Every structure is written in structure tokens, then in C-alpha cells.
Amino acid sequence: MKKIIIFSILAITLMIAHLYFMVQYPNWFNMQFGLLWFNLDHASLNLSQAIIERYISPHIWTFAQIYILEAYAWFVLTIITIFFIFLSISLFYFKSRAREI
Numbered sequence: 001m002k003k004i005i006i007f008s009i010l011a012i013t014l015m016i017a018h019l020y021f022m023v024q025y026p027n028w029f030n031m032q033f034g035l036l037w038f039n040l041d042h043a044s045l046n047l048s049q050a051i052i053e054r055y056i057s058p059h060i061w062t063f064a065q066i067y068i069l070e071a072y073a074w075f076v077l078t079i080i081t082i083f084f085i086f087l088s089i090s091l092f093y094f095k096s097r098a099r100e101i
Helices: 002-024 033-040 042-056 058-069 073-100
Strands: none
Touching: 002 073, 033 042, 033 058, 033 073, 042 058
16 A cells, blocks of 8 residues: 555656646756756766666666657656556556455
């Protein structure tokens, strides 16, 4: 039950972030996700690049740079929000199915 609440809170937080960015940045629909991340906290972007390239693989960072950071910010945040909503719903469904058995 705690996981369901956590993922639901994450999904709601991301929806609130959508609304915040739409008000804060007038050109929200044309902004790239990497630029939004850089505007919010450029040190964490640099840190994530260093960690991924050094400890995981430089190829993964290249993939992230091309396909994720250069995508529209609203699209990336929408995909993440939908993922957390789907995860919380599926956890709730499987938890209720386990009680029936």
C-alpha cells in the first residue's frame, strides 16, 4: 500500500510541475527538456552526465542526450507522469487481486 501512495504522489507532483512550468515559462511547448533541466539546476545535469558516463556507459548518455534531453519538455514529463500513474494503478490492481486469492 505504501508503494501505491508513493507512486500516486509522484504522479500528482509531476502534474503540478506541468502546471507550474506552463505558468512560469511562456514558451513551455517549445522548450527542450535538457534546457529546462539546465535552467532548474545545471549542477545536477552535469553530475548526472558524469555519473552515467563514468559508472554506467558513455553510450547511454549519448542516447539520453539525443533522444531525451533534446525532446520537448512537456513530452518527457508527460511520459514520466503516465508511467507513474500506470505503475500506481497496476500496483493497486495486483494488490487487490492478491487479496482475492
